[in-house]
Amino acid sequence: MAQQLLEYRCPACGASLQFDSGSQQVVCPYCDSSFSPQDLIDYDSFLKEDAKNETSDSWSKDADRWEKDETTGLNVYTCAACGGEVLGDDTLASARCPFCDNTVIMKRQFTGDWKPDLVLPFKLDKKAAQEAFRKHLFGKKLLPKEFRSESNIEEIKGLYVPFWLFSTDVSASVRYSGTKSRAWTDGSFDYVETSRYALLRAADARFNRLPVDGSEKMDDALMDSLEPFNFNEAVDFQTAYLSGYFSDRYDVEADISVERAKARFRKTVSERLSTTTGGFASVSMQSTALSERNNFREYALLPVWLLHVRWNGKLYTFAMNGQTGKLVGDLPLSKKQYWKYWLLYGGLGAAILGGLVVLGHFLGCGGGCL
Amino acid sequence: MKRILSILLIAFLLLVPVLSAQADNGQYVYVDEDLLTANEVRTVNDRAVEIANNRGVGVYYFYYGDVEDLTSFIMSFAKEHVVEENALVLGFSSDYRYFLQIGPIAEAALSDEVCEGPIMEAYRSVKGDPERKLLAYFNAADEALEAYFASGATVPASSEDDWSLADVPANIARTDSGKPTVVDRANLLTDSEAESLSKRLKEIGNAYKCDVVVATVPRLGFKTAEEYADDFFDYNGYGYGAVPDANGTTVDGDGILLLISTEARDFAVSTSGYGITAFTDYGIQEYLEPKFLSYLGSNDYAGGFDAYADGCAELLKMAREEFPYDCYHVYAETGTLDSVQLANANEAAERFVDENGVAIYYLCFPSNTDFGAFAERFLAERVPESNAFVLGVGKDEIKLTGKGPLAASRFSGRRLDKVQREVEPLLRSGDYYGAFEAFTARCNKLMHPLNIIAVLLAAGVGLLFGFLPLSGMKRQLVSVQRRTDADEYLVPSTFTLTQNSDVLLGTNVSRSIHVQPTSSGGGGSRPSGGGGFHGGSSTHTSSSGGTHGGHSGKF
DSSP states (O other): OOOOOOOOBOTTTOOBOEEETTTTEEEOTTTOOEEOHHHHHHHHHHHHHHHHTOOBOOOOOOOOBOOGGGGTTOEEEEETTTOOEEEEOGGGTTOOOTTTOOSOEEEEEOOOOBOOSEEOOOOSOHHHHHHHHHHHHTTOTTSOHHHHHHOEEEEEEEEEEEEEEEEEEEEEEEEEEEEEEEEEEOSSEEEEEEEEEEEEEEEEEEEEEEEEEOOSSSOHHHHHHTOOOOGGGOEEOOGGGGTTSEEEOOOSOHHHHHHHHHHHHHHHHHHHHHTTOTTOSEEEEEEEEEEEEEEEEEEEEEEEEEEEEEETTEEEEEEEETTTOOEEOOOOOOHHHHHHHHHHHHHHHHHHHHHHHHHHIIIIITTTTO | OHHHHHHHHHHHHHHHHHHHHHHHSSOOEEEOTTTSOHHHHHHHHHHHHHHHHHHSOEEEEEEOTTOSOHHHHHHHHHHHHOOSSSEEEEEEOSSOEEEEEESHHHHHHTOHHHIIIIIHHHHHHSOSOHHHHHHHHHHHHHHHHHHHHHTTOOOOOOGGGGGOOTTSOTTSOBOTTSOBSEEETTOOSOHHHHHHHHHHHHHHHHHHTSEEEEEEESOOTTSOHHHHHHHHHHHTTOSBTOEEOTTSOEEOOBEEEEEEETTTTEEEEEEETHHHHHBOHHIIIIIIHHHHHHHHHTTOHHHHHHHHHHHHHHHHHHHHHTOOBOSOSEEEOTTTSOHHHHHHHHHHHHHHHHHHSOEEEEEEOTTOTTHHHHHHHHHHHSOOSSSEEEEEEETTEEEEEEEHHHHHHHSSHHHHHHHHHHHHHHHHTTOHHHHHHHHHHHHHHHHSOOOHHHHHHHHHHHHHHTHHHHHHHHHHTOOOOOOOOOGGGBOTTOOEEEEEEEEEEEEEEEEEEOOOOOOOTTTOOOOOHHHHOOSSOOEEEOTTSOEEEEEEEEO
16 A cells, blocks of 8 residues: 555554654654554544444435415515514414514415424413413522512414424444553552553444424523423424414424434443443543434424513513423523522521531540531 | 583582581681682681680681771671680771771780781781781781790789779769769869769769769770670679679669760760669650750750769759659659540550640649649749640649740640630549540640631632522523434334454553562551650660669661
C-alpha cells in the first residue's frame, strides 16, 4: 500500500505519533505505545469507513395530499401580531392567537398541503385542563403565594399540534478506547502496568414513533415535556376531529425534524452500548456511526391544551397533554419564600452543628472534636 | 575433576579448625585480611609470643582500616584481647595511630617517648614489606624492654596500690571516716582552693550524714569513667557509715563522688547507699549537672566544684527534710494515696504536661501544719517548668496556686473558686485521689476553653446545609425540559449486540520507588515527662560488688 503516513493520532492516547527510524515503528512520545505503520493505516481506515458507512434510507413516502372536498369548512387563520398560522373551522373565527394571545386574527381559505396521517383525538376537556393547572400549583413551596390567588387564566385553547413520528431500525457501531491497569510491588519498586485497548461495540435496535414537534411556533422543550403519548389510540385522520379546536400546520420540514430524532436515537443506543464496556478502568468514546433502515415517518396531529396565565404583567405558558392530562410549564420563584426557607433550614442546621460542638466541649473532648 | 574438587574441599575443612585455634590462643597480631598472608601473620605472631614469654609483657599490634573512633576502639580491644598485666598496644586505623600502655612496667619501659622515638623510627625505617615492618616493631619493643630490665629497674608496685590516698596533703579535710574529701591527682586546684573546698564538702557530708567527694585524675587507664568512679569510691572505703566486710573492702556507705578525668574530659557522678536515694537520676542530670558542667566546660574547676558542693547540699537538704528531688508531679504523705494511685496520678500529670505544655502538681500533706511555707518553697525550688498549676493540701488548708503567665491568666479569680468548690468536699471526705482527678479535669477545661470560632464555623456549615432542601424545592418549579434520549421509543427486546471486540493496543509498565508504609504504632510514642525520666534512681554494680547510682559523660 502506497499510503503515506502524514499525521496520525495515537489510538491509545490521542497524541500525535512520530515515526521511529530505529525500530521502524510508529511510536507515541507520550504514552510509549508503538505500532507498526501498516496497523495504523488499517486502524485509520476503519474509522474512516465507519463514517462513510453511515447511511440512512429515505424518510419520505408517497405524498398524501388533501382531497378537494376534505378542506371545505377548514380555514387558515393568520395572527396579525406574530404571523402564526393555524387551521380551524368557522367556529373559531373570534378566537385569539394560540401562540401570542393576540385578538386580531385573519381568516383565509385553506389550500392544499400534506395531509396528516394520524390524529390523536382530545380525551380531556377544558375543565380538566383548569383542574390540572390548579393541581400543578399545589405543593410548590417556593411559588409566590400571590400567584395562586392573583394569577388568572386568560385563555385556554385546545390545539392540534403537528408532530412528525419517526420509526426506524438503527444499526450503530461505537469505538471506544479503554485502559486496564494492574499494580504490584516487589518490595523495592512499585509497578503500574497500563494496557490500552481499542473497543468496538455494535448493535441493532428498533425505535417506534418518536414524536418531534413540527411547529416552529411551539417551544420544542415544552412539547418534549408533554411526552409520552399513547399512539395506540391514534386514528386515521379525519377532518371531523378538528371541529372546535385549532389545528396548527407543520412549518418544520420532516427532513429537518429528523435530525433531532436521530440525535435522540444515537444517545439511547450509545448509552446502551456503553453499559457493555465494564471491566475497564477508564473508557472514552472515540467515534459513533449510526445507520437507519426501514425508515418510516408519519404526520400526526396531537392534542394539546395551551393555557396562558398572566401574572404581574408577565405571560406564563402552560401546556397539557390532551390525552394523558400531564401538565407542564415553569413556575416563577419567590425570592422572599426562598430566603425564608433558607433561614428556616439553615438556622436549624446551624443550631444543630453549633450545638454539637458546644455539647462535645462539655462532654470533655475539649474542642478538638471537629 | 570432581574428585580433585572434593579432595580440595576436604583439605580446606581440615584446615579450618587449625586456623581458628591459631586465632584463639596467644594472638598478638590483628590485621585486615589483605595486608598479610596467614603464614606471614604466623611468623610475626611467633615473635610476639616469644617476647611475651621472655619479658612477661604483651606487645600487640592491630591494623583495622575501617575503625572510626580509634581511641575508644583501642580501649575495647585491650579489654577483649590483652591478657597480660603489662602490655603495649599499637593500633592503626586508615588515618590514625595510637599507642596504649597498660600496667606499670609498660608505662615505664615503653613510655610515650620510647614509643614515638626508637620504636616508631624502627617501624618507619622499613619500607614496603608489611611483614618486615611488623617484625621491626616487635624487635624495637623487645629492645626497649631489654634495656629497661638491664638498667636494673624493679617491677613497680602492683596496680592495687593505685587507689592509695597516702599522697593526699594533710591540709585536706577528711570525711567522718577519715578519707580526704578532695583528691586532686590532676592538679586542677590550688592548695588553698582544695583546702577550702574539702572543708566545705566535709561540713556538708557531716551535716547530712552522706560523704560528698571530689576526685580528679589525669587518665582513666582502660576503665570507663563510671567504673573508675565506682572503684575509687569502693576501694578507698568512702561512704558515711561504711562497714568493712569480710574481704576488707567496704561497701554500702552513703555518699556521692564526682570524678574528673582530664585526658578525654570525662566526668562521672557515682552515688552509693543513701546517696542513691537522695540523688535521683533526675536530680543528678537535671539539677546537679547543669549547675557544674558549664564551669568545667570553661575549665573553671574551682567554680565547678563549688557549684557541685552547692547542688549536693541543696539536694541533700531536700531529701533529708522533705523528699528527694525527682521528676514526680504528685507527692503525698503516707496514708493518703496508695502506691497504685500515686503511680496513676503521676502518669496522669505527665500526660497533662505533654498535652498542654503546663505542669500540674499535687502536694497532698493533710497533716502538715506549716504547709503554706512548704508550698512556697516547693514552687520556688522544685518546679522547673515555666508554667504550672498546683493543688496543695495541708492541715485544714487547701492551697491553689500557680506559676508563670498561663497560671496568671487562666488559674485565677472565679475559676479558682470553681476548682476550690469542686475539690473541697472530696478532700473533706478523705478522697484524696478523687480530688486530684477533679483538679486535673478542671485544669483540662481551663486549658481548653470553648472555642467560639469552632462553634461559629460549625454554625456556618449548618447555614450552608440550609441550601440542600432548597435546591429540591427549586426543582419543583421546573417542569419543562428538552428531551435528548429516545429510551421509551426503543421497542423492547429489539436491542441486540452484533459486535463486541476488545483489541489490546499496547502495554506499558511504569516503576517507582516503593515507599514502606509508616506504621502508626498505636499513635506513636509519647515523650514521657521530665525528658525520659520515670522517677527514682537507676543503679549498677561496681567491680567490687557495690551498688552505685549516678551518671557520667563528657564536659
